[in-house]
Amino acid sequence: MCLMPNVMRIFPTSPSNFRMSNEPCEIGGYVFPKNTQFMFSYQIINSHPAHWINPNEFNPERFLNSSNESRKSNQYLQAFGGGHKVCPGKIFAMLHLKSFLVLLYRKWEVELVDMNALIKSYDITTRSCQQLEVRIRRRNLFNLKNIFEIYSF
Numbered sequence: 001m002c003l004m005p006n007v008m009r010i011f012p013t014s015p016s017n018f019r020m021s022n023e024p025c026e027i028g029g030y031v032f033p034k035n036t037q038f039m040f041s042y043q044i045i046n047s048h049p050a051h052w053i054n055p056n057e058f059n060p061e062r063f064l065n066s067s068n069e070s071r072k073s074n075q076y077l078q079a080f081g082g083g084h085k086v087c088p089g090k091i092f093a094m095l096h097l098k099s100f101l102v103l104l105y106r107k108w109e110v111e112l113v114d115m116n117a118l119i120k121s122y123d124i125t126t127r128s129c130q131q132l133e134v135r136i137r138r139r140n141l142f143n144l145k146n147i148f149e150i151y152s153f
């Protein structure tokens with residue numbers, strides 16, 4: 001359960017979003033009139049050094065419930081938006097992803113062809129991966145040699 005939040009933190013499906021102000025407001029010392037449209041970046045919130053320790057590090061353990069950082073950071077993870085407009089499909093999507101990964105890795109071994117390859121993606125509000133080479137091998141579920149080793153007396 002901590003792998004997916006960290007993937008979504010570093011590579012959010014929705015890297016940015018929009019909001020419109022329904023009243024005048026002040027942000028960072030600047031005053032904005034009513035009906036100003038704001039674009040903001042989930043990508044930046046998700047890796048801002050003010051909220052995350054070593055933000056560029058891929059460390060799923062930061063989302064373990066027992067970690068202090070987890071409790072602090074979870075509120076800054078913006079994979080599904082937040083507030084009144086938060087994604088209503090959030091729990092369904094996480095369950096779906098988890099089931100998909102279990103079914104995939106049960107039968108297949110998947111590894112990156114090049115661990116240092118840059119992910120080519122296209123995005124504005126929704127990000128899609130354009131190219132990422134992976135090597136897929138069928139898992140050897142019935143390794144007879146192992147079975148004989150286990151049952152030999």
Ligand code: HEM
Pocket residue numbers: 013014017078079080081082083084085086087088089090092093
């Ligand atoms: C990994 C999968 C998904 C991601 C990353 C995602 C992300 C998001 C984000 C960032 C928003 C904008 C929230 C905001 O404005 O604060 C959103 C809105 C929304 N999402 Fe998702 N979503 C996912 C899956 C789903 C699924 C499976 C459904 C439906 C079954 C769904 C339905 C919606 C709807 C209806 C909205 C609009 C909510 C509103 O404007 O009131 N999403 N989603």
